[in-house]
Amino acid sequence: MDQGDPNRQARAEAHQEQIQRERAELEYLCADCGAKNHILPRQPIKCMECGHRIMYKKRTKKSE
Template structure:
């Protein structure tokens, strides 16, 4: 998964902040596959 305008990490486990105009690439190792960080807070959706 790719996360734009937030934090992501790659195989080297370095955290990266990606902005919309930045290339999808790890800043430390240059790896092109980034994974989305899991959020820890509870997501609640109301169905109406």
């Protein structure tokens, strides 16, 4: 065990939970009105503003 930092495990678990929450909700753009929508897995693909069903997945920025 690491004797240097007793809270290391708790911080690592909190960080992992944050990453999972960020991945769970994806941002989509409506093809009709251009509104930003945050959609969870298994949630119907539908614009919250206009009801249009064609959505574009927003690109992510890759870190270097």
